[in-house]
Amino acid sequence: MTGDPARANPPLIGQRIPRPDARAAVTGAAIYTDDLKLPGMLHGVLLRSPLPHARIKRIDVSRARAVPGVKDVITGRDTPPVKYGNWRLVPESQDETALALDKVRFVGDEVAAVAAIDRETAERACALIDVEYEELPAVYTELEASAEGAPTIHDPYPNNISLNREITFGDLEAAFVRADYVREDVFTTHAVQHAYLEPCASLAAPDEGGRVTLWTSTQVPYIVQCLLASVLGLPENHVRVIKPQVGGAFGGKMELRKWEICAAFLALRTGRPVKFTLTRADEFAFGRRRHAMTLRSKIGFTRDGRITGRDFDVLLGGGAYNAMGPTAAFLCGNFGGMLYKFPAYRYIGRHVYTNTPPASAMRGFGAPQALFACETQMNLAAEELGIDPIDLRLINAMEVGDEIPGVTKINSCGFKESLVKVREMSGWDAKRRRRTPGRGIGIGCYSFISGGVFNWFNTKYPFSTCEVRLFEDGTAHLLTMAAEIGQGSDLVLRQILAAELGISIEKIRLTAADTAITPKADLGTWGSRVTLMMGNAVLDAARKIKDMLKPVIFAEFDLNQIHDVTFAGDRVFCAVKPARGLSLAACAYKALRLRLGEPLTAIGTYTPRNMGLVSPAFSFGAQVAEVEVDRETGLVKVERMYTAHDCGVPINEMAVEGQLEGSIHMGLGYALMESLDVRDGVTRNASFLDYKMPAASDMPPSESAAIVTYEPAGPFGAKEAGEGLVGPTAPALSAAVHDATGYRCLDLPITPEKVLRGIGRLSPPAPGGESRQPREAPGAPLPSTR
Amino acid sequence: MARTTLHLEINGDPYEVSTFPWRTLAEVLREDLNLVGTKIGCGTGDCGACTVLLDGKAVCSCLTLAADAEGRRITTIEGLAPSPTELHPVQRAFIAKGAVQCGFCTPGMILRAVELLAANPSPTEAEIRAGFGGNLCRCTGYNKIVAAIQAAAAELELAAGRPS
Numbered sequence: 030m031t032g033d034p035a036r037a038n039p040p041l042i043g044q045r046i047p048r049p050d051a052r053a054a055v056t057g058a059a060i061y062t063d064d065l066k067l068p069g070m071l072h073g074v075l076l077r078s079p080l081p082h083a084r085i086k087r088i089d090v091s092r093a094r095a096v097p098g099v100k101d102v103i104t105g106r107d108t109p110p111v112k113y114g115n116w117r118l119v120p121e122s123q124d125e126t127a128l129a130l131d132k133v134r135f136v137g138d139e140v141a142a143v144a145a146i147d148r149e150t151a152e153r154a155c156a157l158i159d160v161e162y163e164e165l166p167a168v169y170t171e172l173e174a175s176a177e178g179a180p181t182i183h184d185p186y187p188n189n190i191s192l193n194r195e196i197t198f199g200d201l202e203a204a205f206v207r208a209d210y211v212r213e214d215v216f217t218t219h220a221v222q223h224a225y226l227e228p229c230a231s232l233a234a235p236d237e238g239g240r241v242t243l244w245t246s247t248q249v250p251y252i253v254q255c256l257l258a259s260v261l262g263l264p265e266n267h268v269r270v271i272k273p274q275v276g277g278a279f280g281g282k283m284e285l286r287k288w289e290i291c292a293a294f295l296a297l298r299t300g301r302p303v304k305f306t307l308t309r310a311d312e313f314a315f316g317r318r319r320h321a322m323t324l325r326s327k328i329g330f331t332r333d334g335r336i337t338g339r340d341f342d343v344l345l346g347g348g349a350y351n352a353m354g355p356t357a358a359f360l361c362g363n364f365g366g367m368l369y370k371f372p373a374y375r376y377i378g379r380h381v382y383t384n385t386p387p388a389s390a391m392r393g394f395g396a397p398q399a400l401f402a403c404e405t406q407m408n409l410a411a412e413e414l415g416i417d418p419i420d421l422r423l424i425n426a427m428e429v430g431d432e433i434p435g436v437t438k439i440n441s442c443g444f445k446e447s448l449v450k451v452r453e454m455s456g457w458d459a460k461r462r463r464r465t466p467g468r469g470i471g472i473g474c475y476s477f478i479s480g481g482v483f484n485w486f487n488t489k490y491p492f493s494t495c496e497v498r499l500f501e502d503g504t505a506h507l508l509t510m511a512a513e514i515g516q517g518s519d520l521v522l523r524q525i526l527a528a529e530l531g532i533s534i535e536k537i538r539l540t541a542a543d544t545a546i547t548p549k550a551d552l553g554t555w556g557s558r559v560t561l562m563m564g565n566a567v568l569d570a571a572r573k574i575k576d577m578l579k580p581v582i583f584a585e586f587d588l589n590q591i592h593d594v595t596f597a598g599d600r601v602f603c604a605v606k607p608a609r610g611l612s613l614a615a616c617a618y619k620a621l622r623l624r625l626g627e628p629l630t631a632i633g634t635y636t637p638r639n640m641g642l643v644s645p646a647f648s649f650g651a652q653v654a655e656v657e658v659d660r661e662t663g664l665v666k667v668e669r670m671y672t673a674h675d676c677g678v679p680i681n682e683m684a685v686e687g688q689l690e691g692s693i694h695m696g697l698g699y700a701l702m703e704s705l706d707v708r709d710g711v712t713r714n715a716s717f718l719d720y721k722m723p724a725a726s727d728m729p730p731s732e733s734a735a736i737v738t739y740e741p742a743g744p745f746g747a748k749e750a751g752e753g754l755v756g757p758t759a760p761a762l763s764a765a766v767h768d769a770t771g772y773r774c775l776d777l778p779i780t781p782e783k784v785l786r787g788i789g790r791l792s793p794p795a796p797g798g799e800s801r802q803p804r805e806a807p808g809a810p811l812p813s814t815r
Numbered sequence: 816m817a818r819t820t821l822h823l824e825i826n827g828d829p830y831e832v833s834t835f836p837w838r839t840l841a842e843v844l845r846e847d848l849n850l851v852g853t854k855i856g857c858g859t860g861d862c863g864a865c866t867v868l869l870d871g872k873a874v875c876s877c878l879t880l881a882a883d884a885e886g887r888r889i890t891t892i893e894g895l896a897p898s899p900t901e902l903h904p905v906q907r908a909f910i911a912k913g914a915v916q917c918g919f920c921t922p923g924m925i926l927r928a929v930e931l932l933a934a935n936p937s938p939t940e941a942e943i944r945a946g947f948g949g950n951l952c953r954c955t956g957y958n959k960i961v962a963a964i965q966a967a968a969a970e971l972e973l974a975a976g977r978p979s
Contacts, residue, residue: 045913047910047911047913048910048913048915050915050918051909051910051915051918052902052910053918054909054915054918054921054922055892055902055906055909055910055915055918055921055922055925056852056892056893056895056896056902056906057850057851057852057853057891057892057893057922058852058893059918060851061851061854061919063851063855064845064851066849149835223953224953225917225919225953226854226856226862226864226917226919226920226951226952226953227854227856227917227919228855228856274917274918275917276854276856276917276918276919277916277917277919277953277954279953308858309856309857309858309859309861309862514917515916515917515918515919515954516916517916683913684913686913686959687913687916687954687955687956687959689956690955690956690957690958690959691916691953691954691955691956692956693956694953694955694956694957695953716857716859716861717856717857717859717861717862717951718859718861722951722953724944724948724949724951724957725943725944725945725947725948725950725952725957725960725961726941726944726945726948728944728956728957728958731956731958
């Protein structure tokens with residue numbers, strides 16, 4: 030443990046400061062995209078495909094155009110046929126166009142758009158667009174779609190495998206020869222949705238000189254700016270993206286979307302502002318989702334519980350387009366090999382197109398699926414090896430200094446401490462000894478990234494950039510493209526700047542996420558990157574500002590150059606002779622005079638370099654779930670959750686707790702109740718009534734402990750908090766249900782029907798029933814392209 | 816499309832609005848009156864983001880026809896704070912306890928809590944959780960919202976002169 034450096038942190042670090050932006054939220058003054066109106070504004074509506082896979086033979090928009098009040102109708106013949114996608118580094122992965130060109134590939138694929146004087150008129154006109162389709166055979170699951178002879182969804186990809194991701198190290202064959210115990214299992218996971226409360230909305234307005242401004246509910250303003258410019262054929266600088274308040278995103282708002290393109294395109298064509306707002310049914314039926322996956326894992330152990338190697342083979346149900354699938358495919362493999370010391374490891378992840386809405390980034394980003402499979406397998410192995418599940422993990426746990434060859438190195442790690450702590454908090458040993466019928470306890474663990482180091486967007490700018498301005502009155506202005514989407518980054522970044530400059534957060538004005546004003550660039554809010562990456566950029570700028578002020582103190586007090594100058598309590602002073610100092614305001618005033626008026630302004634940047642392939646830093650943790658299972662109904666009641674997590678140095682403890690509690694909510698929903706019911710490509714449960722996510726009374730009491738480590742790559746030792754934590758809940762619950770009933774769930778979610786079948790109180794499911802498990806026995810190989 | 820004229824009393828102010836007769840209260844508040852603090856998360860009465868008070872009772876404004884709100888006292892989030900500089904105790908507690916993340920469910924949550932505490936000034940944790948079962952939040956996991964309502968209850972009790 031390297032807790033010491035954290036003690037040198039300024040007192041502001043870690044404080045439970047309430048969010049300054051919360052006042053606007055509680056008074057109704059916070060402005061989200063759909064709250065915006067502009068003079069002359071038109072309302073846009075999208076026409077979507079009713080078929081999962083079809084060729085477009087003909088589109089007739091004449092009746093729609095003739096509706097009074099309709100100002101424009103566009104199809105894929107009007108919008109530029111430019112392909113786009115987030116993985117700009119790999120152009121062949123960019124597989125989307127503004128509107129469908131010749132084919133539709135999922136129920137909901139966008140075909141046309143209407144702009145009219147009000148929403149009612151736009152909807153009426155949209156219903157009058159006549160599209161003639163030639164229906165094509167469709168495939169819905171990753172197994173079906175990757176089978177020989179499956180219909181091709183995108184032309185150059187037979188078997189619908191759009192990309193492979195591989196990670197290999199060590200001698201795998203030798204690993205399994207050396208093993209005393211080998212097991213192989215197949216797991217499946219299902220699609221769930223982000224279910225952010227704010228439906229997506231975008232408002233575009235024409236700006237002078239053929240430019241356009243887009244207000245949009247996004248977590249990646251810079252990516253939207255660049256990709257929108259490329260689709261519209263404009264210089265990037267002609268597109269201004271402004272992120273208003275965003276009502277949650279969780280990965281679901283991290284790409285350029287069709288309604289953003291249509292709003293901008295229609296605004297430029299009509300010369301009027303155009304707004305699109307999705308409905309909740311649109312979100313559920315057509316929106317992005319977590320990848321369904323089929324995961325085969327083979328793992329070997331020595332008799333005393335040491336892992337010898339893992340062979341991990343994963344098919345990702347990608348949906349109709351790649352979206353953020355390439356990243357999810359990589360991270361899934363990374364997190365299959367991240368928690369423990371693997372002498373040998375082989376991963377292949379294959380991203381499979383299917384005729385369903387595209388899966389993409391979602392909190393945890395490939396890790397929850399990998400962890401459900403791999404942590405459940407650890408629990409299975411522990412049982413057969415006769416080793417306590419926590420002991421088995423302690424034997425193999427990653428530690429500081431461990432390396433994944435060619436991939437990454439661990440520079441801070443509180444995993445073992447988390448395991449020890451969660452064992453103590455949960456009363457693990459006593460509860461494991463004292464078996465109560467119907468009650469059970471289980472464990473799952475996680476690791477996660479603090480931002481990605483791989484430049485898949487191929488940006489030419491720093492990964493994070495900010496500007497800090499200091500004024501003669503001692504106040505500061507922080508300008509950053511970082512996207513607050515509810516997680517609290519606007520506060521955390523202010524806390525970091527205030528701590529470094531020795532001022533209070535009230536002294537800092539923040540301007541964020543306006544691509545025309547804030548310095549280029551920031552890659553956005555995803556992969557838990559903002560605190561570490563933008564936090565470091567803020568520190569960089571703050572230190573440059575301090576360097577502009579320090580000479581004032583040296584000159585004013587005739588200090589010897591061996592001294593250093595401290596910034597604290599709104600003062601700047603000699604570190605060892607605090608009386609020799611000035612208020613920050615007086616110091617800034619004199620610095621401005623000395624600089625002949627040259628502003629006290631600094632650009633701070635952060636770009637990870639020589640940090641492997643994944644992330645500058647990794648968080649770790651362990652979670653124990655206690656459940657009670659009703660043997661009559663199969664219902665799982667979560668009695669209590671215990672979490673110990675290493676999140677580096679918390680910048681704001683209250684914000685870290687909020688992330689943790691939100692993760693448990695999402696992880697619990699994923700494990701027990703949430704599931705998109707998609708049949709023949711049609712989502713049947715497109716409402717909050719039918720898509721069951723945990724309500725307040727479903728949430729169990731929860732105890733948590735932060736294991737504080739000091740992450741050298743992070744600002745003040747901070748790293749990721751609360752995204753990775755969505756991962757351990759499903760395997761912990763699966764283990765607890767097994768402990769309670771003897772039923773082990775290998776195919777999420779853990780529904781009451783599966784529990785009842787598992788304990789022999791319901792007959793097995795009919796073919797095509799609720800399970801996504803392949804028909805073959807566990808252990809049968811997946812269709813392989815190796 | 817014939818419009819109709821409605822007379823609505825919102826946050827103590829009289830409003831006369833000409834609108835489509837089929838518009839819901841949520842639509843009239845947002846589209847016709849620019850009172851956009853009321854949020855629409857689903858439009859089908861499942862998420863509670865659009866909650867407003869009608870004569871002190873919490874309702875989903877997305878399921879209430881605006882015409883049905885005539886002659887009743889409508890309170891939206893914009894009308895809850897006693898003055899521009901002062902906040903309602905529930906609003907203060909939501910800030911202090913970290914119950915706000917993205918903020919989209921917050922107006923509905925707060926108005927639901929106000930109704931809850933008016934009916935039951937010292938609710939148990941289970942009563943609080945059951946009381947806003949119809950208000951969804953995706954960010955917080957609800958625990959800090961429960962803590963905020965508990966804190967507001969204690970403060971309101973104190974202000975009412977009951978022993979704390």
